[in-house]
Amino acid sequence: MSRTIENVVCTFCGCLCDDIVVEVDEDENGNSGRIARMRKACANGRGLFTHYDPTPQPPTVDGRPVSWEEAVAEAARILDKADSPLIYGLSSTATEAQRKVVELADKVGAILDTTSSVCHGPSGLAMQAVGEPTCTLGEVRNRADLLIFWGCNPAVSHVRHFARYSALPKGTYTPEGRRGRTVVVVDVRPTASSRTADLFLQVAPGADFEALTALRALIQGKTVAADAVGSVPVSQLASLAEQMKSCRFGVVFMGMGLTQSRGRDMNVSELFTLVAELNQYTRFSVLPMRGHGNVTGADQVMTWLSGYPFAVSFARGYPSYGPGEFSAVDVLARGEADAALIVASDPLAHFPAAAARRLAQIPAIALDPVPSLTTQAARVVFPTACYGVDAAGTAYRMDGVPLRLRPVLRTARPTDADVLTQIIEAVKSC
C-alpha cells in the first residue's frame, strides 16, 4: 500500500522547491516504510528523500550504542569540560533547532559558526557594508526580463532554479517565459549553465572585482581606457551595461565564484553597489544562490538572537562578532577549539585539511540524520530525524521566504531540537 503526499518541500538546496510529490510505502497499520517514488524533484532532491533510511538508530559514544540519556550526559560533560567549545553547522536543520543551538552556545560560552562562513559569509559581510538590494523569487518569476548569473552554476547546484524561478517560467508580466527574458552567465569557465545563456562572459580567475568596477564605470557613462578588463572585452561589458540600464527588471544571482575567489566580500560589495546604483535607471535586485536547504534560516536565526549572522563568540558572556577570529576554519587552524558540537553539516568533508585534522583530534559531538565523515570521527553521535522527511519544522528559502516543512514519513526519531533541548538541560546540571 502506498500513500501519496503532494506539495512537499525539498530541503536539499536553497530553492526549497515546494511542489514535490512523494509516494511512501506503508503497511496495513499505516507504518511508514521507505520513500518509494518521487515526482518533480531533481536528482539532488530525489537522493535526499530516497536514500534516507528512517529506521531509528541508537546514539553512540566512541562507536558503542548507548541510551539517549547516556549520550546526552556525555555530550553535556564534553561541552561543560571544554575551555573553548566550537559549535558549527546549522544549514541543514530547521529554524526550531537553530534557536536551540544559539541558546546552548550562550549557556556554555561557545564559539558559534555556521556553514555560511565557507559559503556566503562574504555576502553577509557585503550586506553589512553596502546593504542588500533584494527581492523574492516570486518577483523574479513574474517580472524579471534580464537575469545575470555571476559565479554560479545552477544547472548543477540548484537544478530547478531555471525552471521554477528564473529563466523559464511564464509569469504575470513575463508571459513569453524564456523567450521574453535575456540570460547572461559570467564565469571563469564554460559550464552547463553558460551553455543555456544568451550571452556568456568569461572572466579571468580572480578578476571579478575589476570587471564589476568597469561595469559600474560604464553604467555611469564613463570611458574605460582598456581593450579588456579581467579578460572580458570592454565592448562586451559596454553592451551588458546598456542591457542592464535598459531592462524592465533585472536580477543578478551570485555564487561561490565571487565569495571564494580573491577579493571575497569585496567582490560581493562591488556587485551589490553596482546593483544599488542601477536602481537610478531601472529596477534591479541581487540574490545570493544559497546552497544548503536552510542556511538562510541559520543567518536569520543567528541575527535575531545574537545580532550577527555567523562567527559569533559567547565566551565573554555576550555575543562578539569576528569573521576570521570566530569563524570555524580559523578557530580550528589556530588550534583554539578544544571540543566541538557539529549540527547538520559535515566539516570533515568540506574544510581545508589542516582545519579538518584539528577537528578530528578534539572530542566532537555530531547531530545528523545521515552518516558522514564527521559522524564517523565524532565521539558522540545522535542519529536524528531529517526535517521535511520525518520531522516538521521551518526553513528559509534563499530569498528569505520561510516555508513550513511537513513530515512525509511517520517515524520515531527525535529531532535536532529535541536532542539540543536535552543537552541544554543536562548542561545546566553539570
Place this chain on the structure above:
Amino acid sequence: MELGERFTLITGRTADQGQGLHEGKDSEAYRLATTLVEMNPEDMARLGIAEGQTVQVQTASGQTTALAHAGTLPSGMIFVPMGPTANELIGVETESTGMPPFKGLTAGVKHI
C-alpha cells in the same frame, strides 16, 4: 615536488559529487566523483597526461593524487570537485572573512 608549470586551481560542486554524497561519503561513487582533476585537453597533451591517468597535484598548502579528466576548461586552469581530495590542496588563510581560498590557488600538476 616542484610546482613546475603553474595552473589556477578552482574547486566546486559537480553533479556527480552531489549524487555521490547521497550514496554515502564512504561510497565508491563519492570517491570517484571527488578524486579527479579536470584539465584543459591541450594542457594534458602538452604535459603527456592521458585521460584517467593518476596525477599529483600540489599547492603551497599540500598535495594529493587524483585521476586526470579532460574538461571544458580554459588553458591554464584545473578543477577539482569539492571534497576530501580538494581539501588537501586548500589553505586556511581566510583574510579575516572566515572563507578559505577554495578558488584561484596556484597549483602544479605532474604525472606519476
